[in-house]
Amino acid sequence: MAKESFYSAVLLDHFRHSRNKGELDGADIVRRGHNPRCGDEIEVGLYLQGEKLAQVKFRGRGCSVCMASASMMTEAVTGCSKQEAYHLWEEMRDLFGDGNENDVKHPTNNLQALSVVREYPARQRCVLISWEALRDALRGL
């Protein structure tokens, strides 16, 4: 049977009531992340004010983890500088990519709800799709 339930209230809340989800009109840059294995596809749009990400939005479709992760990502990086946002991406990459267990930093903010996914290697890609789109957008600026 399950260890800690995969579907925490926070995760389900971000899935059911995704934040910053909608059309990306007027974004300074839009980038896409996808996983052809499950058909998940997320587009992330950045709205800048000076050096800061004044608004970050997404649209697309995917499983609950993919949508919740995208929603949490937009909340986490809104108001960040480009460097801060890129740094968060790197932390997520280490946490859900092939990061070494010893140097990963566990998130302390609302991203904590995603930590459980680390125990499910098959779902880790779902977390990263929106973050990869964020990375590409930041690099493209």
Add this chain to the structure above:
Amino acid sequence: MSESAFLLLENKIADFPLLQSAQHSCLHYLDNAATTQKPASVISAMADCYQSCYAPIHRGLYPLAAAATALYENSRVKLAGFIGAEKSEQIVFTRSTTEAINMVAWGWARNRLQAGDYIWVTRMEHHSNFLPWQRICKLCNAKLRIIELHEDGTLNLDAATELFSKRTRLIALCHVSNVLGGVNPVGALCEQAAALNIPVLVDAAQSVAHIPIDVGVLDCDFLVFSAHKMYGPTGIGALYAKSARLEEMEPLLLGGGMVDEVSDETRSWSAIPARFEAGSPNLADAVGFAAAVDYLGGIGMRRIEAHVDSLTRRAGAALARIDGLRLIAPMTPTSASIISFDMPGIHPHDIAQVLGECGVAVRAGHHCCQPLMHSLGLSATTRASFGVYNRQDDIDALLAAIDRVRRLFA
């Protein structure tokens, strides 16, 4: 007792150590189309082989090697009997269904295909019965033609107007789709094709464990299947072919054991089937394969078919009544062992994950059938598939878990 209850087998869980173990006593294993669990008789036959009759095949001159070789060849005889092959030499041991299809594509079809020829497959093929044909068609400037499906998931043979054309060199199709679960009319197709001398390859990966097959009656040219989907070991499969087709086929793998004479410039292939079994033969898996055949035979294929059919029908009927759940293919009179479904708004990976948390093992994904998924407009489905050890309580657990999915994501 209802009629369908009458069709059910007695409880088979006791035959399967994994399902009986304390660790998995709550498991409802409904992923049989991916691979089946193994009965104790298969596991012990393989262990016995390693413990008491293991040596190289076709090579040693000492008594143990002779005994091991006899064991290997007896497995072939068993397999031949199981599918009604006339001669055991018509069974080639392969690594899997996948390898068997590649052997036919590369070793047989490639040499016979000319520019403008057709190879026909269907919209519902597994990648393993699609990609090998796609590649050789590209290579030979031939055309890969596809039998499309009706709305209900059955083959639309009327629309495949050139199926029996003079250009068709082969028809390759599955007996049962690993996504849709319907039984294709392979017998009728083989009969029509035979009248025009068009060879047919039947991918029996999903049918061989549930439906009695007699190649003498079916009259296909090639039949391929894997042991691991019929309660046997992973790592071995079989290619059956008519003797004339095997004579026409070039070996895909070259190496030891498949050649009689080798010089710097020339070689002469060994007799069939050794010609197609390069390298050291896989004795223990062949023994396990034969033990799986004995296991199925001991129950009786007709009874297995009735059992699995009855479970599939009941599960299908119950699932069809659930609001917000859609069967990918409606249950037809020929549904067998597999049900795929979709819950619009809920991703199949979420469905399978919640089901997994409830102890119900199903598969979610494209099932290695992307051409089919594209035509259905889906990226993935959830699939439940049944085997001899499944019971009504597995269906009940599936339904309860789906209820939980609905409550969680509603």
